[in-house]
Amino acid sequence: xxxxxxxxxxxxxxxxxxxxxxxxxxxxxxxxxxxxxxxxxxxxxxxxxxxxxxxxxxxxxxxxxxxxxxxxxxxxxxxxxxxxxxxxxxxxxxxxxxxxxxxxxxxxxxxxxxxxxxxxxxxxxxxxxxxxxxxxxxxxxxxxxxxxxxxxxxxxxxxxxxxxxxxxxxxxxxxxxxxxxxxxxxxxxxxxxxxxxxxxxxxxxxxxxxxxxxxxxxxxxxxxxxxxxxxxxxxxxxxxxxxxxxxxxxxxxxxxxxxxxxxxxxxxxxxxxxxxxxxxxxxxxxxxxxxxxxxxxxxxxxx
Amino acid sequence: xxxxxxxxxxxxxxxxxxxxxxxxxxxxxxxxxxxxxxxxxxxxxxxxxxxxxxxxxxxxxxxxxxxxxxxxxxxxxxxxxxxxxxxxxxxxxxxxxxxxxxxxxxxxxxxxxxxxxxxxxxxxxxxxxxxxxxxxxxxxxxxxxxxxxxxxxxxxxxxxxxxxxxxxxxxxxxxxxxxxxxxxxxxxxxxxxxxxxxxxxxxxxxxxxxxxxxxxxxxxxxxxxxxxxxxxxxxxxxxxxxxxxxxxxxxxxxxxxxxxxxxxxxxxxxxxxxx
Amino acid sequence: xxxxxxxxxxxxxxxxxxxxxxxxxxxxxxxxxxxxxxxxxxxxxxxxxxxxxxxxxxxxxxxxxxxxxxxxxxxxxxxxxxxxxxxxxxxxxxxxxxxxxxxxxxxxxxxxxxxxxxxxxxxxxxxxxxxxxxxxxxxxxxxxxxxxxxxxxxxxxxxxxxxxxxxxxxxxxxxxxxxxxxxxxxxxxxxxxxxxxxxxxxxxxxxxxxxxxxxxxxxxxxxxxxxxxxxxxxxxxxxxxxxxxxxxxxxxxxxxxxxxxxxxxxxxxxxxxxxxxxxxxxxxxxxxxxxxxxxxxxxxxxxxxxxxxxxxxxxxxxxxxxxxxxxxxxxxxxxxxxxxxxxxxxxxxxxxxxxxxxxxxxxxxxxxxxxxxxxxxxxxxxxxxxxxxxxxxxxxxxxxxxxxxxxx
Numbered sequence: 001x002x003x004x005x006x007x008x009x010x011x012x013x014x015x016x017x018x019x020x021x022x023x024x025x026x027x028x029x030x031x032x033x034x035x036x037x038x039x040x041x042x043x044x045x046x047x048x049x050x051x052x053x054x055x056x057x058x059x060x061x062x063x064x065x066x067x068x069x070x071x072x073x074x075x076x077x078x079x080x081x082x083x084x085x086x087x088x089x090x091x092x093x094x095x096x097x098x099x100x101x102x103x104x105x106x107x108x109x110x111x112x113x114x115x116x117x118x119x120x121x122x123x124x125x126x127x128x129x130x131x132x133x134x135x136x137x138x139x140x141x142x143x144x145x146x147x148x149x150x151x152x153x154x155x156x157x158x159x160x161x162x163x164x165x166x167x168x169x170x171x172x173x174x175x176x177x178x179x180x181x182x183x184x185x186x187x188x189x190x191x192x193x194x195x196x197x198x199x200x201x202x203x204x205x206x207x208x209x210x211x212x213x214x215x216x217x218x219x220x221x222x223x224x225x226x227x228x229x230x231x232x233x234x235x236x237x238x239x240x241x242x243x244x245x246x247x248x249x250x251x252x253x254x255x256x257x258x259x260x261x262x263x264x265x266x267x268x269x270x271x272x273x274x275x276x277x278x279x280x281x282x283x284x285x286x287x288x289x290x291x292x293x294x295x296x297x298x299x300x301x302x303x
Numbered sequence: 304x305x306x307x308x309x310x311x312x313x314x315x316x317x318x319x320x321x322x323x324x325x326x327x328x329x330x331x332x333x334x335x336x337x338x339x340x341x342x343x344x345x346x347x348x349x350x351x352x353x354x355x356x357x358x359x360x361x362x363x364x365x366x367x368x369x370x371x372x373x374x375x376x377x378x379x380x381x382x383x384x385x386x387x388x389x390x391x392x393x394x395x396x397x398x399x400x401x402x403x404x405x406x407x408x409x410x411x412x413x414x415x416x417x418x419x420x421x422x423x424x425x426x427x428x429x430x431x432x433x434x435x436x437x438x439x440x441x442x443x444x445x446x447x448x449x450x451x452x453x454x455x456x457x458x459x460x461x462x463x464x465x466x467x468x469x470x471x472x473x474x475x476x477x478x479x480x481x482x483x484x485x486x487x488x489x490x491x492x493x494x495x496x497x498x499x500x501x502x503x504x505x506x507x508x509x510x511x512x513x514x515x516x517x518x519x520x521x522x523x524x525x526x527x528x529x530x531x532x533x534x535x536x537x538x539x540x541x542x543x544x545x546x547x548x549x550x551x552x553x554x555x556x557x558x559x560x561x562x563x564x565x566x567x568x569x570x571x572x573x574x575x576x577x578x
Numbered sequence: 579x580x581x582x583x584x585x586x587x588x589x590x591x592x593x594x595x596x597x598x599x600x601x602x603x604x605x606x607x608x609x610x611x612x613x614x615x616x617x618x619x620x621x622x623x624x625x626x627x628x629x630x631x632x633x634x635x636x637x638x639x640x641x642x643x644x645x646x647x648x649x650x651x652x653x654x655x656x657x658x659x660x661x662x663x664x665x666x667x668x669x670x671x672x673x674x675x676x677x678x679x680x681x682x683x684x685x686x687x688x689x690x691x692x693x694x695x696x697x698x699x700x701x702x703x704x705x706x707x708x709x710x711x712x713x714x715x716x717x718x719x720x721x722x723x724x725x726x727x728x729x730x731x732x733x734x735x736x737x738x739x740x741x742x743x744x745x746x747x748x749x750x751x752x753x754x755x756x757x758x759x760x761x762x763x764x765x766x767x768x769x770x771x772x773x774x775x776x777x778x779x780x781x782x783x784x785x786x787x788x789x790x791x792x793x794x795x796x797x798x799x800x801x802x803x804x805x806x807x808x809x810x811x812x813x814x815x816x817x818x819x820x821x822x823x824x825x826x827x828x829x830x831x832x833x834x835x836x837x838x839x840x841x842x843x844x845x846x847x848x849x850x851x852x853x854x855x856x857x858x859x860x861x862x863x864x865x866x867x868x869x870x871x872x873x874x875x876x877x878x879x880x881x882x883x884x885x886x887x888x889x890x891x892x893x894x895x896x897x898x899x900x901x902x903x904x905x906x907x908x909x910x911x912x913x914x915x916x917x918x919x920x921x922x923x924x925x926x927x928x929x930x931x932x933x934x935x936x937x938x939x940x941x942x943x944x945x946x947x948x949x950x951x952x953x954x955x956x957x958x959x960x961x962x963x964x965x966x967x968x969x970x971x972x973x974x975x976x977x978x979x980x981x982x983x984x985x986x
Contacts, residue, residue, distance in 0.1 A: 012538075013537050013538045014554070014555050014557075018318075018557075019536075020536065020557075020559035021559075024536035024537065025534055028536065028538065219437060220439040221439065221440075221559035221560055222559060222564040223561075224536075225534045225564065
């Protein structure tokens, strides 16, 4: 099986990610999906991705040249990215793409207003969210991306998180943006296909990558890819695309694996009672069924 | 104005737990009747970043809030710091250096100074008692505390055990046992002599698993799917297409083990694996 | 071309003439006419830049900061609560050395909600590193916006152009709109390129621009080195303002010194004012001079960086100084008063200066009338020993206590 990707590496090791960092794998796969010599400006706030990309010196290079990456305040990623795009247009540069890279905290929480506004305006940027399901860079505090019943430092036992994970991809899809895609590192070809597709579309594009974190989720570092695979197989993290707000394509339909397989290997779920596991299973089934039902919707628009 | 304070400086890496160690040490020393102060300094919070921690102990008030520069006790959570002369020479005359390492390098010498050196393979002791993080890496902070507390004759081990219990440390029993072994080693071993912990065979297997290797004799099993390559977070897998070859670049490999787990053909395995 | 414009409209004309490339704004009373006018000028082809409505002031400043980091000329405008919303990004703009020009319509922050006039909003941001220029008339607003681009782009620092809410923003005045060709001669396009070393807070720099390179996260002293560079850079602002003003005056026949002395040469008493009320102050100075009092006015246009030498020169040797301002730092005193006191208090020179009387007036849009200014003047000359932190100037019903006197 020949690889779909070129051998160019944009991320220059060594970087400051933990051993087994899922975000680093996702970042790497994402960068590999770009064309050789693609003109891109990255806009990113602090977070694990920021650490990996910027410390101790800029780590994204293409053919020896530093790639442009703007470091912005935490809640303003989408806003700054929109500004960069406006400026490029004012400069007459229609070629350079603007890519916002942010974690789940900066996307689901503090940057949500900016994100929704940029999506509503259909700002011509591609927004990539690495989702490690908590504020990992500051030591594993809960975000609204943290799944139900997970334990974090701000949700220690017995107060594991009561609320469900915010369904960010469907929320963004409801803004009627041209493209929404979810992906994860266990399915690199799918992830890279989505990046390639999204990068050439005009308007606001949102990519949501599940990036397992061994440090925060509490599993051995070698299982990072396995955990992301289980997330898809248990339907905790469905892999799908939404085009123009209504056309949903589910990319991975596997035989469903019970949720126990996913939670039992993660320290953040070790405390779960069987009632809680059943509760999570029910919620996962519910969301999956709803997604399938939405995917079966035929748009009223005629092509 | 802390002329009467005992000053301790700790060097470690993010993930070793030394930042928490000095917080625990404060509580332990407070039980022993000291006024205490401890704080840490580090860059962005992440694994692998260097951490420095400072502790002051006094029978009177502690006023200074600046970093400790000339400690009475220098604690090195990793032997990497031995190579830095400005760190090694920072300890006061008459002070003590406590180092976590299996054995001292040959050219190591503190003879020209009146400094006691305690060397202990804290990592092995921690592993032996099963003190580790869910990701499988050993966590040495509580064991290290055992060794450090032993260097203070007026501080009984009981304060350490009590502190760990009060803190709600998970698997506290294992932590206390490991700390106790380190405590005994440090207390009854002679200063300025190298104390080397002989390693358990089981410990050897986990610690010395070494780097992943792409086994040449198993190449026929490799289907060249490139999953290992595309799943590596550190771009540590290098390959040539024609003729096909693959290798793990140790300059970048962090030994996370993803490639080993993901390879369906078991063409990559741990170097030190005992079959 | 002579037109009759409000302060808000004048600001928008300044932006259009400066050929600003990217703007973003969020409406807030009393600023809303600025984005409205820009939108109108755009439809008429007089403003050729890009204008977007954003979802909040944080969105506005973020958008223009991102654009400024990509090397284009930008603008935004806000007031009061909106300026506070932007606070984090204000620090960012100065730290990143971005030459953003923003018009702030001065209005206080509530509660209680007040939609009128007060300078506490911009003064609360005095530690962010932005230059601050206060305007007295709509003409000055238009001209200062144009000058601000020249200054900001020469030192690579952001500049806030302030005008009083209601008293300037809504007041219609005769304004001479300069010709586009002359403005183009005065203000060339802002040209920037990507340079080899990349500063991660600003991607495009102009030729010869030197941005600091310290990496503050990994280097213990990195942040302090950066702030030293910023300190030195701020020291160049006054020179840039003076130069820009001189060139403007040469080309357009009118100018605005950062510290203006009005009839101060032989004055014994000097009143210091800023903003629209400074105009009223000039009228009072003339009235008092007719009555035989030797009094002058110092109009403080530039507040940040504080033009310390010019202020000292203007106030040296005067028998008494009275500061009247439209703000008060809660529990403390007026901020202009505080800064002037600092400027004159250096141990080796403080004996050159007379006592300063600090008056607080006009908060929340209360009118600073000629009568009130005269009252402040007479209070100053009649009160021999100065023993107040704040003198409240206005018809307030409650009694003053030991911290402040009420003059009403």
